[in-house]
Amino acid sequence: MADKKKSLDWYLLARVLALSLPYKKLLWVAVILAVVLAPLTNIRPYLIKVMYDDYIIKNDMEGLKLVALIFIVVILLVGPLRYLFIYLTSLLGQYVVLDLRNNVFKHISELQLKYFDKTAVGQSTTRTINDVEAINTVFTQGSFTIIADMLGLFAVIGIMFYTSWRLALICLLVIPFLILATYIFKEKVKVSFQRVRTQISKMNAFLQERISGMREIQILNAEKREMDKFKIINKAYTQANLNSILYYAIFFPVVELFSSIAFALLIWYGASGYLEGKVSFGSLIAFPMFLSMLFRPIRMMADKFNTLQMGLVASGRVFDVLDNKDKIPNYGTISRDKIDGKVEFENVRFAYDDENYVLNDISFVLKPGETVAIVGSTGSGKTTIINLLNRLYEVKEGSIKIDDVDIKKYELHMLRRRISMVLQDVFLFNGSVLDNIRLRNEEITKEEILKASKMIGAHSYISQLPGGYDFILSERGSNLSVGQRQLISFVRALVFNPDILILDEATSSIDTETELTIQYAIEQLIQKRSSIIIAHRLSTIRHADKILVLDKGRIVEMGDHNSLLQKENGKYKDLYEMQFLEMSNES
Numbered sequence: 001m002a003d004k005k006k007s008l009d010w011y012l013l014a015r016v017l018a019l020s021l022p023y024k025k026l027l028w029v030a031v032i033l034a035v036v037l038a039p040l041t042n043i044r045p046y047l048i049k050v051m052y053d054d055y056i057i058k059n060d061m062e063g064l065k066l067v068a069l070i071f072i073v074v075i076l077l078v079g080p081l082r083y084l085f086i087y088l089t090s091l092l093g094q095y096v097v098l099d100l101r102n103n104v105f106k107h108i109s110e111l112q113l114k115y116f117d118k119t120a121v122g123q124s125t126t127r128t129i130n131d132v133e134a135i136n137t138v139f140t141q142g143s144f145t146i147i148a149d150m151l152g153l154f155a156v157i158g159i160m161f162y163t164s165w166r167l168a169l170i171c172l173l174v175i176p177f178l179i180l181a182t183y184i185f186k187e188k189v190k191v192s193f194q195r196v197r198t199q200i201s202k203m204n205a206f207l208q209e210r211i212s213g214m215r216e217i218q219i220l221n222a223e224k225r226e227m228d229k230f231k232i233i234n235k236a237y238t239q240a241n242l243n244s245i246l247y248y249a250i251f252f253p254v255v256e257l258f259s260s261i262a263f264a265l266l267i268w269y270g271a272s273g274y275l276e277g278k279v280s281f282g283s284l285i286a287f288p289m290f291l292s293m294l295f296r297p298i299r300m301m302a303d304k305f306n307t308l309q310m311g312l313v314a315s316g317r318v319f320d321v322l323d324n325k326d327k328i329p330n331y332g333t334i335s336r337d338k339i340d341g342k343v344e345f346e347n348v349r350f351a352y353d354d355e356n357y358v359l360n361d362i363s364f365v366l367k368p369g370e371t372v373a374i375v376g377s378t379g380s381g382k383t384t385i386i387n388l389l390n391r392l393y394e395v396k397e398g399s400i401k402i403d404d405v406d407i408k409k410y411e412l413h414m415l416r417r418r419i420s421m422v423l424q425d426v427f428l429f430n431g432s433v434l435d436n437i438r439l440r441n442e443e444i445t446k447e448e449i450l451k452a453s454k455m456i457g458a459h460s461y462i463s464q465l466p467g468g469y470d471f472i473l474s475e476r477g478s479n480l481s482v483g484q485r486q487l488i489s490f491v492r493a494l495v496f497n498p499d500i501l502i503l504d505e506a507t508s509s510i511d512t513e514t515e516l517t518i519q520y521a522i523e524q525l526i527q528k529r530s531s532i533i534i535a536h537r538l539s540t541i542r543h544a545d546k547i548l549v550l551d552k553g554r555i556v557e558m559g560d561h562n563s564l565l566q567k568e569n570g571k572y573k574d575l576y577e578m579q580f581l582e583m584s585n586e587s
Contacts, residue, residue, distance in 0.1 A: 122205030341530030428477030
């Protein structure tokens with residue numbers, strides 16, 4: 001299991017580093033700088049040793065000037081090169097994060113809806129923001145800085161042995177114990193970081209859901225219950241962070257302890273060695289500096305290894321999203337500027353979970369220019385039919401054809417361009433009314449928007465808003481009434497001039513006055529294009545060419561309004577009479 005985990009870490013690291021391949025020049029410059037900085041940074045104590053042993057003691061001031069000049073040049077070089085190394089690795093990390101975040105968002109936007117059915121929005125947000133940002137640390141504080149520190153470590157050990165192998169051996173006596181402590185620290189902190197990533201994902205998911213649903217929470221007087229739940233999640237997140245802090249609080253004093261022991265051994269052996277003539281005075285001056293250079297990267301390397309591990313944990317989560325192939329395949333090659341609008345379902349069966357079928361043997365034909373209405377109780381499969389037509393999900397059995405061509409053969413984006421939907425639950429984005437209607441498609445002119453808006457009677461409503469079409473909507477359009485949001489979504493659907501129009505209970509949330517305003521326009525519009533209407537108010541579909549009555553995923557009745565009302569004990573007749581009775585009671 002450990003070998004498998006280790007190989008997985010190496011695989012993830014290789015995959016993360018592969019993200020930098022489009023920036024090979026930056027990558028190679030960073031590697032070269034790491035190689036150059038290793039000896040330059042750690043040669044200074046040796047130069048001090050040379051100055052003492054070869055020049056100061058011998059009173060050779062001319063030779064001392066040359067070595068001092070070299071020392072100054074090294075110091076002047078290290079600063080800018082170190083700055084350049086830090087800047088380039090950070091720049092490389094930011095470029096990688098920029099590309100990766102774009103790729104993650106693009107990939108998520110292409111996944112089937114069942115991914116979003118199963119995955120909390122907060123979790124996807126964490127993957128796209130927090131986890132991707134953590135991958136940046138692989139470049140800025142992880143792999144490259146670890147490589148630089150390792151090279152520096154080897155360089156300082158090499159120079160130490162070259163300077164005095166006796167003192168080097170004494171100083172390295174504590175290294176095995178330090179390596180063991182570092183390994184234990186690394187493993188413990190890695191586990192705590194994994195818990196931190198898990199807890200922050202849970203917290204983001206919880207907050208996103210509760211803040212979005214704050215209206216319902218306040219209506220249901222559930223603030224205290226939700227606060228208690230948040231306290232539990234927040235406590236778990238805090239505890240995960242405290243665990244990592246505890247390990248740091250233990251580790252760094254341990255490193256200081258070993259560093260002090262090494263320094264004590266150096267003084268003890270170095271002093272006696274100097275008196276016996278085995279160690280030079282310059283070496284005694286240089287080795288405390290060597291010790292500092294030796295222990296500083298070891299101390300920081302453990303932290304950087306864990307930063308790297310945290311980045312790898314985050315990368316594993318991000319790659320899990322990118323490796324999710326549950327996308328609608330876009331293998332279609334047929335692309336048309338216009339379709340006639342004939343829709344045909346042939347023995348379609350579908351299940352969201354591959355077991356419990358919500359549609360069974362659905363077959364019907366919608367001729368070009370006709371209107372089909374779909375009615376049925378909640379959960380009967382009405383919305384599923386239009387989701388399949390848009391290829392938001394794939395049919396399990398049977399086929400769906402448009403103009404006698406299987407919808408899988410159409411280019412996916414072209415197919416969806418020719419179909420417009422108005423949903424019961426309207427989603428509006430933060431921005432102006434104009435931007436929400438055209439969805440930032442600059443090819444749609446304001447004149448076209450005004451024309452569509454006037455056609456359905458929305459223009460007078462929108463014009464009354466402060467700023468009219470430039471009125472800024474808040475998140476989800478919460479500063480508009482339900483009816484206003486519905487009208488805007490209706491204009492949005494029409495302005496794209498679809499060949500197939502779908503209304504998913506589009507008037508159920510609109511008051512009677514607003515419904516009357518747009519009803520005539522709807523009837524005029526559906527005469528020009530194929531239309532599918534999912535209706536709650538049966539009074540709005542009396543003029544449909546065909547009405548499908550669904551019950552438990554099956555079509556139990558089919559016909560026009562009058563023929564269905566004439567059926568004895570018919571499902572449609574029961575629904576109609578029940579709704580008529582409710583309206584009579586309300587009046």
